[in-house]
Structure formats: C-alpha cells, structure tokens
Amino acid sequence: MKYAIITLLASAGILAACDGGVGGETPPPAPGIEYAESDAIVVSGSRIRSVPSAPPEEGAAQFLAYSYNAELELPWQRVAEMVRTHEEACFEAGPAVCRVFTSRLEGADTEDAEAYFSFAASRSYMNAFKDGLAAQTEEAGGSVQSFQSEVEDLTREITDTAARLEAKRTLRERLLLLLERDTDDIDDLLEVEREIADVQSEIESTESYLRALRGRVSMDRMTISYEAEWQPVTPRKAQPLAEALQGFVGVVAASLATVITAVASFLPWLLIIVPGLFVLRLLLRSILQRR
Incomplete structure (x- = not known):
C-alpha cells in the first residue's frame, strides 16, 4: 500500500507539473519546447519542473x-x-x-x-x-x-x-x-x-x-x-446680467421711494412757510414805503 501511495504521489507530481495552477504556471510541453527551471511546483515533497505552454493550434476555437x-x-x-x-x-x-x-x-x-x-x-x-x-x-x-x-x-x-x-x-x-x-x-x-x-x-x-x-x-x-x-449662453452664464437688471430696478424704485417720502415729509411745512413768506413780504413793503 505504501509503495502504491508513493507511486501515485509521484504521478501527482507529474500531473501538478501539467496543471501548473490557476493563472500562473503552465501545462505540459509541446514537442520541441524544452523544460524551464522557473515556476517550480512542490507536491508531496517532490519538485517538478514546469514549462511554457504551447501556442494554440491553427483552426482551434x-x-x-x-x-x-x-x-x-x-x-x-x-x-x-x-x-x-x-x-x-x-x-x-x-x-x-x-x-x-x-x-x-x-x-x-x-x-x-x-x-x-x-x-x-x-x-x-x-x-x-x-x-x-x-x-x-x-x-x-x-x-x-x-x-x-x-x-x-x-x-x-x-x-x-x-x-x-x-x-x-x-x-x-x-x-x-x-x-x-x-x-x-x-x-x-x-x-x-x-x-x-x-x-x-x-x-x-x-x-x-x-x-x-x-x-x-x-x-x-x-x-x-x-x-x-x-x-455660449446658458442660464448660469446669464445669471449675473439678470441679477444686475434686477438690482437696477431695485435701486431706481428705492430712490423714487426716498423722494416721495421726502416730499411727503416736507409738504406740511409748506402750509406754514408760504403764508409766512407772504406776510414777511407785506411787512417789508410797508417799511420801505414809510421811508
């Protein structure tokens, strides 16, 4: 039994050399390709040399x-x-x-x-x-x-x-x-x-x-x-111009509101100032006539 195991494990080493692992080692050599010392594989204590894979045959899928x-x-x-x-x-x-x-x-x-x-x-x-x-x-x-x-x-x-x-x-x-x-x-x-x-x-x-x-x-x-x-023109690019126009209208409206407020505030004083000026004018004329 032990001899059979040794024989089979030796075969395993040969198959391992054929299988080479996923994505790294390579299959058995094609005719005319020599063994290489790289990519050595250890199976049950035996070291087997691997070889480069042969190119696909012509006509293969x-x-x-x-x-x-x-x-x-x-x-x-x-x-x-x-x-x-x-x-x-x-x-x-x-x-x-x-x-x-x-x-x-x-x-x-x-x-x-x-x-x-x-x-x-x-x-x-x-x-x-x-x-x-x-x-x-x-x-x-x-x-x-x-x-x-x-x-x-x-x-x-x-x-x-x-x-x-x-x-x-x-x-x-x-x-x-x-x-x-x-x-x-x-x-x-x-x-x-x-x-x-x-x-x-x-x-x-x-x-x-x-x-x-x-x-x-x-x-x-x-x-x-x-x-x-x-x-060339997009809503985002036109945004500064739109904001400027909105600001212009806002400034004009604010200024006009200030003027209206000022006129409204000064109007009551006109009711006093105008008659006063009229009376002052009459007094000055009277004084001048006496002289």
Missing part, C-alpha cells in the same frame, strides 16, 4: 473578450434622460443578457450635467446597442465624440485552464481508487485523504476561475461617458 468605450456629447437637458434610458433598457433585458456595473449622474438638469455608465451584455445585445448608439445620440441632439474597441484573446488561458482542470480531476479519481484499497496503515490513509482534500480544493478554485473566464468571453463590456455640450 478562439475565445475573444471584447470591450468598448464611447464618449457622448449631448444638450445638458438630455444627459440625465439618455443615461437613464440606457440603464432601464439593460435592466429590462435581464441579468442573463445585460448586467449594469456602474451608473453615475452628476449635476442633473444643469448645464454642467455629466454621467458615466458601464455594463456587460451578450454579443447580440451589445452589437445591436453599439450599432444604434450614434443614431440614438443624434436623435437626442448630440453626437458621438469618440468610440474605441479592444479585444483580448483568452484562448490560451481558457484552454490551459481547462487542461489543468481535467488533470486535477484525473488525479482525484486515482486517489479515490487508492483510498478504496484495503490497508491497515492509518498514516497511509490519512496521507491519501489529505491529498484528496487538496486536489478537491484546487478543482473547485480552477472551476471558478474557468467560469469567470468563459463569462468574460460570453459577455462584452462597454463604458459610456456623457457630457453636456458647450453653449
């Missing part, structure tokens, strides 16, 4: 992840409406077709309005969305300032991860068979069980990573920036 970036310029009154339209359309499509990552709106209903929207969607939804984006923007009175697309080739990473996963599953089956053999050596059984637990953990981690990679390929990503277009 390709796994490409697409991403897009667009910048839109819109009338400030339409920025909030546009980003909400895109967000609602994604929600209505459902998470299996479209998933919202980020949606942000600042300065809504002002001339400084701006927004940001990022999402992932199925290839068919994304193609229809980006094909109609320019027309939708023009209909809203805006324009597409820039549109960029990028593609990431995940073929080798997905292929290598799938191969590593299959190697781990094969190792697990061999360890389970070894566990079923009759033995009275508890240490041997515990060693096999520990190896099974380690391999199972690696399988689950690799499966999760592989699902993430395939999900990245199955759904394209897009980020959109919405900005309000520049306008």
Whole structure:
C-alpha cells in the first residue's frame, strides 16, 4: 500500500507539473519546447519542473473578450434622460443578457450635467446597442465624440485552464481508487485523504476561475461617458446680467421711494412757510414805503 501511495504521489507530481495552477504556471510541453527551471511546483515533497505552454493550434476555437468605450456629447437637458434610458433598457433585458456595473449622474438638469455608465451584455445585445448608439445620440441632439474597441484573446488561458482542470480531476479519481484499497496503515490513509482534500480544493478554485473566464468571453463590456455640450449662453452664464437688471430696478424704485417720502415729509411745512413768506413780504413793503 505504501509503495502504491508513493507511486501515485509521484504521478501527482507529474500531473501538478501539467496543471501548473490557476493563472500562473503552465501545462505540459509541446514537442520541441524544452523544460524551464522557473515556476517550480512542490507536491508531496517532490519538485517538478514546469514549462511554457504551447501556442494554440491553427483552426482551434478562439475565445475573444471584447470591450468598448464611447464618449457622448449631448444638450445638458438630455444627459440625465439618455443615461437613464440606457440603464432601464439593460435592466429590462435581464441579468442573463445585460448586467449594469456602474451608473453615475452628476449635476442633473444643469448645464454642467455629466454621467458615466458601464455594463456587460451578450454579443447580440451589445452589437445591436453599439450599432444604434450614434443614431440614438443624434436623435437626442448630440453626437458621438469618440468610440474605441479592444479585444483580448483568452484562448490560451481558457484552454490551459481547462487542461489543468481535467488533470486535477484525473488525479482525484486515482486517489479515490487508492483510498478504496484495503490497508491497515492509518498514516497511509490519512496521507491519501489529505491529498484528496487538496486536489478537491484546487478543482473547485480552477472551476471558478474557468467560469469567470468563459463569462468574460460570453459577455462584452462597454463604458459610456456623457457630457453636456458647450453653449455660449446658458442660464448660469446669464445669471449675473439678470441679477444686475434686477438690482437696477431695485435701486431706481428705492430712490423714487426716498423722494416721495421726502416730499411727503416736507409738504406740511409748506402750509406754514408760504403764508409766512407772504406776510414777511407785506411787512417789508410797508417799511420801505414809510421811508
């Protein structure tokens, strides 16, 4: 039994060299590729050398992840409406077709309005969305300032991860068979069980990573920036002039009120001053006539 465990663990070392771990090491060498000393892996005390992965064969399936970036310029009154339209359309499509990552709106209903929207969607939804984006923007009175697309080739990473996963599953089956053999050596059984637990953990981690990679390929990503277009005259820019006009009217009204108040205050005195001046004039005339 102990000899069988040693033999199987040696096989585990070879499979470990084939599997290489998630996202770091690499699968077994293709013909014509030499072993490298880097990325050494330790399995049950044995050190196995890993090698660079071979390029994908011609004609093999390709796994490409697409991403897009667009910048839109819109009338400030339409920025909030546009980003909400895109967000609602994604929600209505459902998470299996479209998933919202980020949606942000600042300065809504002002001339400084701006927004940001990022999402992932199925290839068919994304193609229809980006094909109609320019027309939708023009209909809203805006324009597409820039549109960029990028593609990431995940073929080798997905292929290598799938191969590593299959190697781990094969190792697990061999360890389970070894566990079923009759033995009275508890240490041997515990060693096999520990190896099974380690391999199972690696399988689950690799499966999760592989699902993430395939999900990245199955759904394209897009980020959109919405900005309000520049306008020579806006309510905010005209605000100082409006305030000045309002101030002018206020100053004129205040001055006129002051004059009216002054006249009203001086009017009673005229009833005394005018007759007094008339009497004074008569007295002066009388004095002058006597002389």
